[in-house]
Amino acid sequence: MASITTSAAFVRTSSPSWLTRLSHFGVSGWIGLAIVAFWALAAIFGPALLSRTGAAGGGAVFGPMSAAHWLGTDYLGRDMLARVIEGARYTVGVAFIATLLASGTGTLLALFAAASSRWTDGALSRTLDTLTSIPSKMFALLMVAGFGSSVPMLITTAAIIYVPGAFRMARALAININALDYVIVARTRGEGKGYVMLREILPNIAGPMLADLGLRFVYVVLLLASMSFLGLGVQPPAADWGSLVRENIGALAVGGASVIAPSVAIASLTIAVNLVIDNLPGRVARERGAR
Amino acid sequence: MGSPVVVDNLTVTAGSATLVDALSFTIRPGEVLALIGESGSGKTTTALALMGYARRGCRISGGTVRIGDVEVLSLNARQLRAVRGRTVAYVAQSAAASFDPSRSILDQVVEPACLHGTSRRAEAELKAIALFRELALPEPETIGQRYPHQVSGGQLQRLMAAMALITDPDVVILDEPTTALDVTTQVEVLRAFKRVVRERQVTGVYVSHDLAVVAQMADHILVLRDGRMQELAATEPLLATPQNEYTKSLLAAARPKPRNVVEASNADLLLRVRGLSAGYGPRTSQGLASTMILENIDLDLKRGQAIGVIGESGSGKTTLARVVAGLLAPCAGTVEFDGHPLEPALERRSREELRRIQIVFQSADTALNPSHTVERILARPLQFYKGLQGEALRARIDELLDLVKLPRILADRLPSGLSGGQKQRVSLARALAAEPELILCDEVTSALDTVVAAAVLDLMAELRRALGVSYLFISHDLHTVRAVCDEIVVMRHGRKLAQVARADYERGPHHPYYEELARAVPELRRGWLDELDRQAPAVAA
Numbered sequence: 001m002a003s004i005t006t007s008a009a010f011v012r013t014s015s016p017s018w019l020t021r022l023s024h025f026g027v028s029g030w031i032g033l034a035i036v037a038f039w040a041l042a043a044i045f046g047p048a049l050l051s052r053t054g055a056a057g058g059g060a061v062f063g064p065m066s067a068a069h070w071l072g073t074d075y076l077g078r079d080m081l082a083r084v085i086e087g088a089r090y091t092v093g094v095a096f097i098a099t100l101l102a103s104g105t106g107t108l109l110a111l112f113a114a115a116s117s118r119w120t121d122g123a124l125s126r127t128l129d130t131l132t133s134i135p136s137k138m139f140a141l142l143m144v145a146g147f148g149s150s151v152p153m154l155i156t157t158a159a160i161i162y163v164p165g166a167f168r169m170a171r172a173l174a175i176n177i178n179a180l181d182y183v184i185v186a187r188t189r190g191e192g193k194g195y196v197m198l199r200e201i202l203p204n205i206a207g208p209m210l211a212d213l214g215l216r217f218v219y220v221v222l223l224l225a226s227m228s229f230l231g232l233g234v235q236p237p238a239a240d241w242g243s244l245v246r247e248n249i250g251a252l253a254v255g256g257a258s259v260i261a262p263s264v265a266i267a268s269l270t271i272a273v274n275l276v277i278d279n280l281p282g283r284v285a286r287e288r289g290a291r
Numbered sequence: 292m293g294s295p296v297v298v299d300n301l302t303v304t305a306g307s308a309t310l311v312d313a314l315s316f317t318i319r320p321g322e323v324l325a326l327i328g329e330s331g332s333g334k335t336t337t338a339l340a341l342m343g344y345a346r347r348g349c350r351i352s353g354g355t356v357r358i359g360d361v362e363v364l365s366l367n368a369r370q371l372r373a374v375r376g377r378t379v380a381y382v383a384q385s386a387a388a389s390f391d392p393s394r395s396i397l398d399q400v401v402e403p404a405c406l407h408g409t410s411r412r413a414e415a416e417l418k419a420i421a422l423f424r425e426l427a428l429p430e431p432e433t434i435g436q437r438y439p440h441q442v443s444g445g446q447l448q449r450l451m452a453a454m455a456l457i458t459d460p461d462v463v464i465l466d467e468p469t470t471a472l473d474v475t476t477q478v479e480v481l482r483a484f485k486r487v488v489r490e491r492q493v494t495g496v497y498v499s500h501d502l503a504v505v506a507q508m509a510d511h512i513l514v515l516r517d518g519r520m521q522e523l524a525a526t527e528p529l530l531a532t533p534q535n536e537y538t539k540s541l542l543a544a545a546r547p548k549p550r551n552v553v554e555a556s557n558a559d560l561l562l563r564v565r566g567l568s569a570g571y572g573p574r575t576s577q578g579l580a581s582t583m584i585l586e587n588i589d590l591d592l593k594r595g596q597a598i599g600v601i602g603e604s605g606s607g608k609t610t611l612a613r614v615v616a617g618l619l620a621p622c623a624g625t626v627e628f629d630g631h632p633l634e635p636a637l638e639r640r641s642r643e644e645l646r647r648i649q650i651v652f653q654s655a656d657t658a659l660n661p662s663h664t665v666e667r668i669l670a671r672p673l674q675f676y677k678g679l680q681g682e683a684l685r686a687r688i689d690e691l692l693d694l695v696k697l698p699r700i701l702a703d704r705l706p707s708g709l710s711g712g713q714k715q716r717v718s719l720a721r722a723l724a725a726e727p728e729l730i731l732c733d734e735v736t737s738a739l740d741t742v743v744a745a746a747v748l749d750l751m752a753e754l755r756r757a758l759g760v761s762y763l764f765i766s767h768d769l770h771t772v773r774a775v776c777d778e779i780v781v782m783r784h785g786r787k788l789a790q791v792a793r794a795d796y797e798r799g800p801h802h803p804y805y806e807e808l809a810r811a812v813p814e815l816r817r818g819w820l821d822e823l824d825r826q827a828p829a830v831a832a
Contacts, residue, residue: 203662
């Protein structure tokens with residue numbers, strides 16, 4: 001169990017009480033955590049454990065599930081299990097890092113805006129509003145056209161696209177907290193902006209922001225999938241789960257497992273991430289009376 | 292004419308905790324029973340149970356409630372709906388939170404009548420206007436067209452009473468209806484309530500923690516503590532000869548006695564405010580704010596002295612504290628602290644200047660960060676100003692907890708695990724951690740129950756004696772201010788009207804507004820309100 005919990009990187013390991021926090025998890029939280037840990041492990045160790053790589057073709061096209069191919073074969077006769085597990089690297093890695101970047105940057109900027117003067121707040125807000133007004137697909141296409149398609153580029157693009165949303169959400173929360181008496185007390189104590197942002201405001205918006213992170217993660221996965229669908233995402237022969245769905249869309253007609261498997265994988269990961277976040281003992285839970 | 296209410300063995304539980312424990316009482320038709328006790332004593336839970344309602348997580352687990360011929364607790368959901376608002380009506384504490392801000396007042400006031408089909412809309416509107424008049428509301432014909440934010444808190448509370456009375460209910464439950472109002476408004480609202488209750492002969496249940504208020508309204512008083520009945524008696528004997536120990540302590544707390552007197556006459560001047568004007572909004576060409584709150588305030592505070600600032604809401608007393616604290620830059624005038632002028636803006640004051648002035652707020656709920664433990668809340672000013680660490684820090688935190696009389700084990704709790712009085716003590720301890728010379732106290736006891744507030748006042752008086760701190764004590768409650776302060780500054784509409792020294796409290800004549808405030812504080816005896824009516828009938832209109 002220890003290896004599973006340590007691999008769940010987004011549980012705040014910085015806090016010394018994170019182990020006790022985990023003990024507050026409900027059953028659904030543990031299920032979510034197990035699924036996330038499974039995919040994380042699959043992404044890290046999976047390809048090494050497989051007897052064949054996803055690139056090795058040669059089987060029957062759109063083959064059904066069998067002892068040899070547990071999840072059937074794809075449109076080139078490649079083993080689907082290997083493809084899904086290799087895809088986990090891109091989806092879990094790219095989507096996850098991009099989401100963390102987007103939510104983290106958005107939250108920090110929002111805290112800064114809330115704790116700063118009206119003028120700074122206005123300037124930051126309008127700048128990010130401008131970014132929101134560019135359609136996200138269009139922006140992604142622009143980035144690909146400019147810088148080519150690579151994994152770091154995909155992460156950056158997805159992060160930039162989702163910063164304004166996270167910023168808006170966090171700013172709305174932070175502005176309310178900023179007006180409360182305990183923040184005023186901290187100000188009259190002479191505390192700097194950093195302390196007010198990170199110690200006084202952040203812990204009290206963390207709960208809703210984590211919920212927002214779960215939602216944003218789903219968006220990023222979908223964005224990456226649609227990018228891959230257009231052939232602008234992860235480039236073949238590598239493929240994230242979104243591209244796997246696109247590649248094997250032809251299997252829909254014959255009811256092959258190869259289109260179902262990556263879809264189920266996407267669904268399981270997004271649901272699991274949200275299960276974990278819902279079970280984090282945040283401020284909301286405390287107010288509900290949980291101890 | 293009201294109905295009798297018979298409650299027998301009423302028990303309300305929440306999980307394994309018993310909130311109301313086998314309570315039995317009877318109210319005769321047309322009489323008012325007061326439920327009194329501190330927060331958590333089960334008084335609101337009892338009042339809600341009279342309507343067959345239990346808050347989420349609570350359950351009415353036993354007993355009977357009879358209103359007239361109706362056995363309330365045996366009704367199903369549909370029958371209960373027919374009873375609520377028709378037979379039993381409820382007036383909640385915060386009218387501001389109980390009105391829908393997006394609909395006009397009249398619309399909401401006539402709603403119960405339309406819903407229960409007691410009268411047609413047009414009739415109900417006429418009746419509402421008659422009720423408005425009866426409740427002494429201004430412009431009764433047109434006040435209904437306004438929206439909730441366009442009337443004052445006291446008016447809104449009376450409008451809510453009108454909403455409750457529109458169906459001619461047999462029983463009215465008033466749940467702390469004047470607690471959120473300041474004294475002068477409270478008197479008006481009480482007067483209006485008393486008149487309608489008397490004239491309509493409606494049976495009433497009045498929930499409050501303020502004995503003096505209850506003494507004006509109730510025929511009988513039921514003292515509750517931890518869900519158990521402590522004492523039930525007619526108002527006069529209960530006030531004159533309380534039998535129960537707890538009732539005695541409530542009565543003692545309701546008559547705040549003057550705390551210690553510190554002679555500060557030869558001490559040096561700590562705070563000197565001259566010609567202070569301040570306001571909000573953009574500055575005009577003359578350098579004044581577009582909405583002026585304070586105008587030309589002078590104030591002297593000696594070291595070790597406590598000065599009370601009183602006035603009703605909107606009088607600018609909180610703004611005065613904000614200017615001294617540096618949260619609001621004044622438009623004109625100077626603030627000198629210990630002989631040196633203070634910078635108007637917080638950012639430009641030195642850390643040492645900030646340390647010497649601390650502020651304690653009214654609502655301890657918002658004054659403590661809900662995600663920090665008590666230890667962390669107290670540790671921060673110690674680290675920040677003194678650089679304390681490790682063992683020394685721990686020891687100092689323990690000392691502070693002792694100083695404000697909190698058990699040391701509370702250090703690990705989050706604010707949500709503390710009671711209101713405990714939170715206020717933590718707030719005070721946080722201010723004391725900086726070892727300040729002046730503490731700005733903004734309505735520190737207004738949100739607390741009488742007994743708890745008295746204990747906090749005792750503590751503050753003791754700290755002043757022990758540590759020699761000065762207080763600028765802001766409150767709307769003259770009794771509180773008189774109990775702890777050496778001098779009282781009376782403010783109204785942003786101006787200082789009068790300054791009264793402790794020695795002159797009882798000697799008059801004072802400024803008429805001070806006299807009015809002094810009169811408006813309810814006295815702990817029956818018939819005070821009626822006497823007030825006889826003395827000044829013009830004020831009632």
